[in-house]
Amino acid sequence: MLKPIKRAVHFDFHTMPGVDDFGENFDASLFARQMKDAHVEYINFFGRCNIGWSYYPTKVGYPYPGLNGKNILGDVVRECHKLGIQVTGYLNAGVHHEALLRHPEWSKVNMKGETVDLDPQKPFNGNFFRMPCYNTGYADHLLAEIRELLDLDVDGIFCDCMLLRPCLCPNCTKEMLARGMDLSDEKQVTDFAEEQRRKMIRRIRETVPEDKYLFINSLPCPLTKDVATHAELECLPTADGYDRFVSQVALARPLYDTVVYMNGRFQCCWADFGGYKGKAAIENDFYDAIMNGASTCLGDHLHPNGMPEADIYRDLKEIYAKIEAYEPWTDGTRFQPEIAVLSTVPKLNQSHYGVGRILGELNYAFDILMPDGDFSKYPVLILPDEITVSGELREKLNIYLKQGGKILSTGTSGLMPDGSGFALPQWDFAYKGKDPMQIAYYKPTFEEKDLIHLPWECYEPGILLDASEEDTVFARHITTYFNPGYDGTHFNFYMPPKGETGHVAAVMNRGKNVIQVSFPLFKAYMKTFTKAHRILMKHLLAELIPQKQILTEDLPITARATLTKGEDYTLLHVKATYPEIRGTMGVIEEHNVLPAGRTVAVKGEFSSACLLPDGTPLVIADCAGYTKITLPEITGYAMICLK
Template sequence: MNFRQVHLDFHTSEKIPGIGSRFSKAQFQKALKTGHVNSITVFSKCHHGWAYHPSQANEIHPGLDFDLLGAQIEAAHEIGVKTPVYLSAGFDEKMALRHPEWLVVGKDGGKLVPPDFTSPGYHLFCFNSPYLDYLLAQIEEVVEHYDADGIFLDIVGVRQCHCQYCTRTLLEEGKNPLDDKSVLELGERVYANYTKKVRETIDRIKPGLPVFHNGGHIQRGRRDLAFMDSHLELESLPTGGWGYDHFPLSARYVQQLGMDYLGMTGKFHGTWGEFGGFKHPNALRYEVSLAAANGAKSSIGDQMHPQGEMDMATYQLIGAAYQELQEKEEWLDNVKPVADIALFSCQAYSCFMDKTQQEINPYSDPGAVRMFLEGKYLYDVVDGESNFDHYKIVILPDCERINPALKEKLDAFLQKGGKILASGKSGLYADKDAFAFDFGAEYLRESPYSPCYFRPDFEMEGLFRTAYVLYGQAEMVSLACGASLGRQEVPYFNRTAEHFCSHQHAPDSGEAAGPGMTEGKDGVYIGWEVFSEYARHGALIAKRMVQHALDLLLGEGKTLETSLGAQGVATLMEQEGRFVNHLLYAVPVKRGGGVEVIEDITPVHDVAVRLRLPKTIKRVYLAPQRTEIPFTQKDGAVEFKVEEICCHQMVVLEY
């Protein structure tokens, strides 16, 4: 899979004439060269349903009079650029108007999405309808007649559908079409059948041709869904609603699956379909570097003008990022991450407990990853199938109760010297309110007060010894054979019409309600949903509580320590014969209605790094500059200083 890809959208209304009228092989090639692009996803079929080539299985766009797809493939291949081919699978608005009976139907009878035909937008197709055969014929035609380097199928996933075909299937199977579990189980089978049929269709012509089914997100804990793809493309446009925390969370999960993966961002200020929208080159430089630091290749989204002319400003923008990436590729391929901590993803936990269950808490995973990034902890995001053995800490964030299978897995991890950090109701048995592990405490009940206060028994950088409010549900515990790391205190009263004080909650009464944070033989317990708390409120106390727990449990075993500030990102990858330490720094700021924007890249200087490594290091140098830098190594710890980081700096440690 190539490092420098462009995803070239081309969703074009039939109301627009002159499609491709300004396409030029030379201009297309010039854009790709300017952008340092070595792979570009080009369109066979768009969301409007039209083909961009002569077609027997579909209909060519009424405004197009030549083979645009073939011309793009020929132009790209001539200069050594690969061409995966895109087909809109879930949307086909042309056919939605002709065959509305093929659409996904919601439980209330609405056609999804949007619910009717009075608003602009696309409608979703059911793969349990005759539409599937229609789509497969289009895929077959492209694979047979074009030199595609892969197939990209969009707008797919497991659907809960109540169309006539799904309802009939359930009735024939003797199942209740109004039972949500049965409907979802059918949706799982329908999606699996679709991916199987696609694979069979392609393999009859070009066995092994790469295929990716895009649903906008790789669900943590659903390896079965991921393995239906040949590789993974992590759609994650920071300004398009995903934010800058989504990609590190997604990447640190998929990197363990043994598949090639890339990070997909966009050139847009906002999101897909934004003509005339551009982000600052520094933003793309950072996003591409963030992908590299997490072991991923890159894809940048663009949308071609209906007349087929490539926008050169876009490819100058892309080239600013991809020229740098091209110089770095030597140190980016075939790497594996180094991590101390395993975050047992809350989303993956939901799948582990019940494949059909919705994610219990959507805030816990992002809150945890934000803490790790800011605290410079090396982490992976894991699921119930992951091997925990090589981690030092497993984190159970906020809501993960323990069933027998998880208990057995974590007991084995503890026996090998690992530790657990749990918060909220995590660590309690699934079937009773008692801890499954020794956190030095006994669980009592939920606190009747909201919010409660935490008074730490430890020093915290930037904070002082006092009582700090935490807004989430507090859990009450008593101290058993462990140590208290701080106590819970309650307000004078809950806020009601009869009892209220000032603008928000009542102040701390000073009355102790038992430990708020404890340490036992198996690890540390925190009596609030601190990870969700940090995602929702961003209060420093939540992060400091977790950082103290992690530092306590890691002791001298923390692999990476650095003076790089909170907005920096640090990762460590191992490549054959060397480690590669990635250091990034940029500060997203919120503009407009909350869009995170990177404009300025402020260099940071004299960044100290300390790495505990199992190898004797022979040489340390900056990449791609190849400038050697001085280092010391003593008792397994390598120390060096980076004079300047301007967006992204790699430090290579050869052994």
């Protein structure tokens, strides 16, 4: 039985040849001590890097030129084990320059026939300009390297960068031609490469014993759920944005028992040796982890000549001491979702990030499910923006609705893939085709706090939708005068709202279990963050969920609140910190402070509330099926235990 991963650190260590003082200051025993002092329990540590160098006396691979017989990984495993710290061996399965320089025949050949692509415009080309093909002798080489790491008594294997790229190498070409495939069709060639990747991952799974951790990085997490022992969500929000993690964790949570937020200490991105985003920024991201049911990992890059930066690990000691103090309550708790969001693709897109952003601001808790997930536990299912419905999914949604589930659908979701109409009779609206106008507006029909009445631009083109009698209309569709473009004299640039068309922009069926919005609201929200879109969504969700889990009218829109549940208690998490955007980057230098006296109401009757970990009691009051908790002053984050 594998232990849950807690308070982890991930070390990158990709070393160009020619570091003349390589390893001079490294001491495995001091390193293990430093990690122990920082309350670290689990480490991903390098066995073989992106360049292709091994950091132990390898028989099959290529030791770093200055390694001089040292066994860095082996020493680290031994010294960390003495202190009860687990160590998983890292290798880059998807990049290996040293092997390919010696075995060019192991290289992937891209669609242009190249084995090396130095185009500086491509992202990450600093590493990925040359990649191995798993349909060559490289596969056996990689497995031999993995077996060497296992012989060093590591607790698991971390395979990085197993990215999907098409390959026209002689082996792949020969097999694809034998199958009659079209080598000029990138989709067919990519599908074949995916088959080779699946085969490689299966062979890795067969090589790594079941009692060891195994993680395959750089694939959407649904694709590795049958092989990986846990999910590590790699996300550096200063580079990737702050909207990615919440949606990624929502997707991983239903699939894995252990989900780890693999954050980073860097100001920008990996390999940023001189960058440190600071303690408050790491804490903010780790609070996101805890309040979303994930554990924490800090990514770092060890200097080739020595030891981790002392000041950073002094900060981490304080951060991890706090997280450890919460663990008597957080261990074994489960995140409490109230909404499921459907994804038909394993890789999340802007619509999913838009759902995460809006539901976060409204403090609704959600999971993201693939079509084979179990919707029945969730009272509401969202079909975001472009989920067309047919076959098994159609039947599954039909049963879900008949069993009392409710669906909120936006954009072209709910339609049949051929666009001939809605897939299920519960959508008792008439589909009148795609809106011929690229710009449309809508006007809400309801009153809601802070809602300004004006024709609001959708910011994404949608469909034309007509309500039936007895349907409830929440917003009316408004068109404009022109489509953008040059008409021979003028370029249509100014396109004001023209007037109502009789079509609707948001409507609920007469059965009151399906709501349709006529435009891809979530994708549009990620583009413009239009407040009216959020207010519309708030109003629609209130129709479907009469009693949401947490009422947060008293909190600022930047705060987040979630619930996790233990055996006989519930944890309320409230986070006050959010990034300040400077230029295009969101870096957190200090925590925001929420003044004392704000309230949060949690559904259900609780007899006590106390602040953790010290147990300070908080004032509570019963309030129509909810327990209202008066919050203390909160600097950054607070965890409250409800019984």
